[in-house]
């Protein structure tokens with residue numbers, strides 16, 4: 060059904076939209092469950108994988124329910140939280156990613172100072188603040204071991220407006236410690252218009268110069284994208300497939316060089332787009348030379364890799380090596396690193412892609 064894991068672009072890549080909690084190794088879930096004495100419905104990687112993954116195109120709501128199959132194992136466990144961050148960096152390095160921005164909700168991994176307590180956990184002592192510190196530790200160790208760069212984006216959740224104030228405060232507190240932006244994730248189909256508390260958090264982010272991305276136009280209409288841009292002042296759009304349904308908006312965003320974080324394999328399985336990849340809105344973005352990235356989103360639940368996203372657009376949408384280079388340069392230009400580091404990243408990509416002009420004479 061899916062394109063294979065065949066490596067169609069074996070060059071350094073940038074990934075800007077991937078959920079840490081949607082990118083955990085199944086083996087790690089099993090290990091941690093065993094150590095903590097948590098009973099799972101399966102005890103082999105193969106069986107547990109079958110339980111967690113989405114096999115057929117579904118809905119975003121069904122997809123989001125999948126997290127409940129394993130999040131209670133990792134949440135509230137210091138060692139596990141640090142471990143998933145470290146392993147994430149290793150997995151990305153193996154895929155040839157040299158810079159990644161990963162995202163997560165600190166509240167979803169906590170078991171203290173979070174109301175309501177997620178995943179039917181009992182109260183513990185790991186706060187959302189502890190979660191950010193643990194993830195940062197895991198990422199830093201991973202960066203040293205695997206020699207790539209990883210930065211994080213903290214997610215507000217659409218259905219949990221009361222958490223958003225904490226999220227922006229955590230972005231401020233850890234901005235010099237690897238946290239580069241705020242996001243708004245969750246079910247756009249149930250909760251379309253951004254709640255005032257999300258708006259307030261984004262206003263505070265703007266005031267403090269915190270970068271902003273928003274999940275919009277994934278399964279929701281183009282009006283959600285418009286709101287993300289006009290009200291939340293998003294600098295990037297997570298997904299944004301439905302933008303093309305509003306031509307005026309689409310043209311304006313193209314003119315403004317808006318970055319779209321596209322996730323092809325995800326968009327099929329969440330039901331965001333037509334399962335026939337030859338009708339995919341990404342083709343329009345590609346033909347218009349739009350500013351977008353290719354991303355996995357939640358490789359655990361889609362049973363996918365970044366190679367699969369690349370091979371999907373290559374096989375079904377006619378993406379070329381040239382386009383892969385161009386979109387990775389666009390991704391680096393739209394990443395949330397400070398200017399100097401962004402320049403270095405762009406330089407590394409251009410060198411690897413043979414795009415550096417020889418100025419020696």
Ligand SMILES: O=c1[nH]cnc2c1ncn2[C@@H]1O[C@H](CO)[C@@H](O)[C@H]1O
Pocket residue numbers: 078079080081123126162163164167214244245246247274277325329356357
């Ligand atoms: O494709 C998506 N659309 C909207 N929300 C998502 C998607 N993937 C994951 N999450 C949500 O973001 C949370 C923090 O990482 C995840 O726990 C999940 O609820």
